[in-house]
Amino acid sequence: MSSALNDQAIPVLTFEELNDLPKGDALRPFGPDDxxxxxxxxxxxxxxxxxxxxxxxxxxxxxxxxxxxxxxxxxxxxxxxxxxxxxxxxxxxxxxxxxxxxxxxxxxxxxxxxxxxxxxxxxxxxxxxxxxxxxxxxxxxxxxxxxxxxxxxxxxxxxxxxxxxxxxxxxxxxxxxxxxxxxxxxxxxxxxxxxxxxxxxxxxxxxxxxxxxxxxxxxxxxxxxxxxxxxxxxxxxxxxxxxxxxxxxxxxxxxxxxxxxxxxxxxxxxxxxxxxxxxxxxxxxxxxxxxxxxxxxxxxxxxxxxxxxxxxxxxxxxKDLILWHGRNIWPQDIEWAAQAAAPHRCGRACAFAIGGAGDEKEVMLLLECRTRDPQLLDEIYKAVMAAIRLEVGVPVRLQLVPRGTMIITSSGKLSRARVKDKYLKGAILDLQAEDNLSVVAADAG
CATH class of the missing domain: 3.40.50.12780 (ANL, N-terminal domain)
Structure with missing residues (x-):
């Protein structure tokens, strides 16, 4: 134990040394509301x-x-x-x-x-x-x-x-x-x-x-x-x-x-x-x-x-519930449908609402991809959009993003609120955007 604490200002005492310490006041027990x-x-x-x-x-x-x-x-x-x-x-x-x-x-x-x-x-x-x-x-x-x-x-x-x-x-x-x-x-x-x-x-x-x-x-x-x-x-x-x-x-x-x-x-x-x-x-x-x-x-x-x-x-x-045209849409349904459509090429997904109030909201879906090949990205995009139309039945704006984009809490949960904030700040790369093609190509190379 002493060697493990060599660089720390923490004293290490043996039980014999503890017994030689002067006795203090009696320990005060905790109360139920302490x-x-x-x-x-x-x-x-x-x-x-x-x-x-x-x-x-x-x-x-x-x-x-x-x-x-x-x-x-x-x-x-x-x-x-x-x-x-x-x-x-x-x-x-x-x-x-x-x-x-x-x-x-x-x-x-x-x-x-x-x-x-x-x-x-x-x-x-x-x-x-x-x-x-x-x-x-x-x-x-x-x-x-x-x-x-x-x-x-x-x-x-x-x-x-x-x-x-x-x-x-x-x-x-x-x-x-x-x-x-x-x-x-x-x-x-x-x-x-x-x-x-x-x-x-x-x-x-x-x-x-x-x-x-x-x-x-x-x-x-x-x-x-x-x-x-x-x-x-x-x-x-x-x-x-x-x-x-x-x-x-x-x-x-x-x-x-x-x-x-x-x-x-x-x-x-x-x-x-x-x-x-x-x-x-x-x-x-x-x-x-x-x-x-x-x-x-x-x-x-x-x-x-x-x-x-x-x-x-x-x-x-x-707080995660998306209200769309009188329907209660669960983001998990959108995320799971997307991940199931391309399980070997995709990682985590995150769905949330953006834009105005009520029916003016737009449903956004971010999906992490394990590839940056433009042709594969196009195939993933089409497969995921088809799956969402079939299984969820709501219009969704899909953006394919690099691995590691999502923000995960200390307990392993997806933090939709922080991912949404990151997206609104423009801090998430769109793998299919024309102005990012050179970045994607460079990374792929």
Whole structure:
């Protein structure tokens, strides 16, 4: 330890030296409302804000995670690549395991992004039973699998999904591929949470797996009702969501419309939450606190969702919603359609509205490309535009952009607000623009 701190002005003491130090006053225990830490939000939809975590809120959420959400036992062992500066890594795989005395095997997040299969290898080698990831982590494992090793994932009883939208398609691919190596379909454990509730708010029941709900998006966009799709619903109008489970004990969730009327069933509205895990507010930001945290203790999460029986289904962020000619357009639908149209040549996508108010808005789509060949770019452009017309049915202005254009938060989420701001400032290169052809040609060469 001393050699590791040679260049730092940090003293290193042995236990014997500690015993020789003069005794001070008795330690003052923390009170329930005393500050535990300040967790800054990742800033996916706005500028980062400092979320106050109290001794009471953090302890309540750790208890809910360990006893209800994950149902931890003495035989459980965690595995994590999640960064400890983000709430899912800090609370889910550091503080909560410490509270329950569960062992955790860690790998560096950068090692995971370079070699994601090392995550699965660690679970296989150490018989890990619990691990978490956003959807993209499972998707990355499918893309990078080379069938060059043997894995045993039969011990993995809780494969948590959180931190972003739960997308069924890549998770189903993961089930099919790694099911051959012992991964159980029922092991998937979708959940919902946010830093304002410390971490977790809902968990799918253990063993349930992916509870899918396919709805008619055309009706949803026009009525805000999540009506189940039928055999006559065109495929391009279908969208499958995944239930994120039951609310934590001693917590409440309400789905409300914009007049604060409580909705039930399949009516889509604002997700509002109340309970002991909820933060008292934002650090030195009274305006933001008053906007999100009600005087009655209810938190407006900024997310939209509906009830599937007694389980919560999350449909997206209200701030990301694009209102176009009376329709509610989800940017994720546009982005996923674009990525599916040219998966081997394209990276991340970002959709947002620009221009005037109401029907004067224009839908913008930026799509990262892994090529700068003009002919390939033209092929990608035509394929993506055709896919969007078929699956989304709204006019979109598509701009193909270089890799690395998108702005990603510390938790791996796309920051649409910051990408939009970057675009409006003219700081994004259009790979197909005539005045950029020389730049593209030079880079290609």
């Amino acid at each position: 500050l535990c830490y300040i967790q800054y939000s990742s800033g996916s939809s706005s500028s980062p804000k400092g979320i106050l975590g109290t001794q009471k809120s953090v302890s309540a959420n750790c208890h809910g995670i360990t006893s209800f959400g994950m149902e931890m036992t003495d035989n459980d062992r965690g595995t994590s690549w999640l960064p400890l500066y983000h709430d899912m890594g800090l609370i889910g795989f550091l503080l909560a395991p410490m509270a329950s005395q569960m062992s955790v095997d860690y790998i560096d997040p950068q090692d995971f992004t370079r070699r994601p299969i090392t995550w699965l290898q660690l679970i296989s080698d150490h018989k890990g039973t619990m691990s978490y990831s956003p959807t993209f982590g499972y998707e990355l494992c499918v893309r990078r699998w080379r069938d060059d090793r043997e894995l045993d994932l039969s011990s993995w009883r809780a494969a948590g999904i959180g931190g972003d939208m739960v997308r069924p398609e890549p998770l189903t691919e993961f089930e099919e591929l790694f099911g051959k190596m012992g991964f159980e379909k029922g092991a998937f454990k979708p959940s919902y949470g946010l830093a304002e509730t410390t971490l977790a708010a809902t968990f799918a029941p253990m063993g349930q797996g992916l509870l899918k709900d396919t709805i008619d998006m055309e009706r949803y966009e026009r009525t805000s009702e999540a009506i189940p799709a039928t055999d006559i619903t065109p495929k391009e109008h279908q969208r499958t969501f995944v239930a994120c489970g039951l609310v934590l004990p001693d917590h409440e969730i309400e789905i409300r419309d914009f007049d604060d009327k409580v909705l039930s069933g399949r009516s889509v509205g604002r997700i509002c939450l109340k309970g002991p895990s909820v933060s008292p507010g934002y650090f030195r930001n009274k305006q933001a606190t008053e906007a999100a945290f009600g005087a009655d203790g209810w938190l407006d999460t900024g997310d939209l969702g509906y009830w599937l029986d007694d389980q919560l289904v999350v449909t997206g962020r209200f």
